[in-house]
Amino acid sequence: MSEGDEPVRPFLRVVRGEPDAAELAALTVVLASAGGGGEDEPDPTPPSGWARRVDLVRGPVHPGPGGWRASARPR
Numbered sequence: 001m002s003e004g005d006e007p008v009r010p011f012l013r014v015v016r017g018e019p020d021a022a023e024l025a026a027l028t029v030v031l032a033s034a035g036g037g038g039e040d041e042p043d044p045t046p047p048s049g050w051a052r053r054v055d056l057v058r059g060p061v062h063p064g065p066g067g068w069r070a071s072a073r074p075r
Contacts, residue, residue: 012028019027 012024012031014024
C-alpha cells in the first residue's frame with residue numbers, strides 16, 4: 001500500500017458461521033443479479049412524435065368524399 005491509498009473494504013463480510021466457497025459464490029451471484037445493471041433499464045423519456053414507428057404504418061384508404069383528405073390526417 002502506498003501513501004494516500006485507503007484500504008479496500010470487502011464486498012461481503014461473514015458475520016456468523018463458516019460458509020464454504022460454494023455458498024459464498026452462490027450468495028455473491030444472487031446479490032450481484034439483484035442489484036440490477038442499469039443498461040437494461042428503459043429510457044425514461046418517451047420517443048418524440050417524429051420517432052414513433054406506429055405513425056409510419058398507414059391505414060387503408062377508402063374512396064369517397066373527403067377520402068384524400070383523410071388519408072394524410074393523423075389518427
